[in-house]
Amino acid sequence: MEHIKNPFIYGTRVSGDAFCNREEEVEELLGDIRARQHVILFSQRRFGKTSLVWKVLEEARKEGIIPVHVDLYPISTLGEFIEEYAKAIARTLSTYEKATRLMKGLFSRLYLSKGVDPAGNPQWSVGFDRNREIETFDEAVSSVENYLKRKGKFGVVVFDEFQQITETNGEKIERRLRTAIQTHEHVCYLFVGSKKHMIHDLFSNPNRPFYRIGKIFPLGKIAAADLRGFIEKRFNEAKVDIDVNAIEVIVETTECHPFYTQYLCHVLYDIMESRHIRADDVPKAIVFLLYRESTAYMNTWDLLTNRQRQALVALSETVPGESPFRIEMLRRFNMSQPAVMIRALKSLADKDIVDKEDGRYGIIDLFFKRWIRTFISHSQPF
Ligand SMILES: Nc1ncnc2c1ncn2[C@@H]1O[C@H](COP(=O)(O)OP(=O)(O)OP(=O)(O)O)[C@@H](O)[C@H]1O
Ligand SMILES: [Mg+2]
Incomplete structure (x- = not known):
């Protein structure tokens, strides 16, 4: 395949064409x-x-x-x-x-x-x-x-x-x-x-x-419409076609987070096998990204207490509208009352791993959340 420099940049300050809107x-x-x-x-x-x-x-x-x-x-x-x-x-x-x-x-x-x-x-x-x-x-x-x-x-x-x-x-x-x-x-x-x-x-x-x-x-995230246009343009400039639904899967996965959007697109570009990207290609890039980050995630994980890990598993399995303090979660981890979970969540907030927004806790790094769900929560006994 013709070699064109990866148009997606993550980790450093971006400017010019790499800066979206x-x-x-x-x-x-x-x-x-x-x-x-x-x-x-x-x-x-x-x-x-x-x-x-x-x-x-x-x-x-x-x-x-x-x-x-x-x-x-x-x-x-x-x-x-x-x-x-x-x-x-x-x-x-x-x-x-x-x-x-x-x-x-x-x-x-x-x-x-x-x-x-x-x-x-x-x-x-x-x-x-x-x-x-x-x-x-x-x-x-x-x-x-x-x-x-x-x-x-x-x-x-x-x-x-x-x-x-x-x-x-x-x-x-x-x-x-x-x-x-x-x-x-x-x-x-x-x-x-x-x-x-x-x-x-x-x-x-x-x-x-x-x-x-x-x-x-x-400062909020970048609006989805702007980000979609940006992704398409950057791929096209590098002579790559990308299906509209592939772009949709990307922005849904990254929740319009600027860094992760660039990161995921960068990986997608790195691993693509043809100059036409389809929605099916995105999950492969996600897994690739998770593997690439897994050493860092494991290091973080290793430094946590059991209660903190349990609280993270609970959060990673909590969908909007649900509470991480729901009774089956507390039971699953032998927590006598929500206060046990709350204490763990607060200590995770101090470490900048979770964040409380509008009264709800969430894992800040959305790929860390995905990593926990993929590699920990269903496979690891507590
Ligand atoms: N406007 C943008 N358009 C496209 N990508 C962006 C934009 N802003 C940020 N990014 C992506 O996010 C990454 C981080 O950007 P930047 O360093 O400006 O963020 P920051 O909030 O200053 O980060 P830090 O918290 O590390 O200081 C960039 O490398 C790029 O991948
Ligand atoms: Mg900065």
Whole structure:
């Protein structure tokens, strides 16, 4: 078969043709940025937050708004926060300004120098007095506002994986950041992160510094109609025909989850035997995907307690409208009362394995749920 690169991408940020729609979200966020309305954008993992935000930043840049994207994923200390933030600022602002002039005018505590990484890409390194972290933090946080004010421009700062801030110095730093942000008139802030932490730990607790700092924006899945069109187009561009009912089986299986839709289509493309995909081909791809993920799922499973496993089996066998606490489930697992199951579910929620939405518990990773049903629930004695 002619070799064409797999058109489906999963796991990293997607852009260009690999980015499906999200037009309404892009417009809404752009409107917020123009109005300098701070936003808290959150979802379950891998729903497309980072991809969406980059798309929005690209559009904002075209309007003359200066975009800074800070990835806080790797940080676990205040020093690392400062480094990542300073690097992100330098990366962005040096595209508008000669780097040396910029550094002189903006920073007195931070020393930034530009080099190249082993692959030859530009890379910034950051130095500062480690005994003066708090002052350096203040300098980094006010630098964007100062720069924009001087230039008479506006900007947007995205803190991606913002929940990592809780790893730094706890509330002291949160409070300092909030106080600074409140004085900024030229910057709009987007706080992006995972549902559980953003909501429960940072933004909806009146005792926490970030309470009510901005608009709460829960990012949903991609609309089924858009996703169907996207799947068909991507296959067609790679010279593959796909039947309408095959597409239907895909979106039903992935429940329109962006990551899993791309993942399943990627596998489907990898294992296809002809350039025409039919509905029957999808189950094969599902099984293939489950096998590919099974080491990771087994690792997760091995770390759980018996009660947690039982609760997951109960959830995996619970259809909408049913309760996981139904009497036959409790009996099956010798649970004297629902509280036993509830305790297990709560501990699974703490681990980000299950989620409670509209009062109902569910397994977050829908392929993990399928894996449990396929490989555990009917074959494994408890
Ligand atoms: N708009 C989109 N169109 C097509 N695929 C998408 C879209 N958004 C996300 N995806 C799919 O989901 C994957 C994860 O996207 P992304 O990294 O943007 O999500 P995230 O919510 O930031 O994830 P994380 O929780 O890991 O930070 C992508 O690799 C891609 O497969
Ligand atoms: Mg992300």
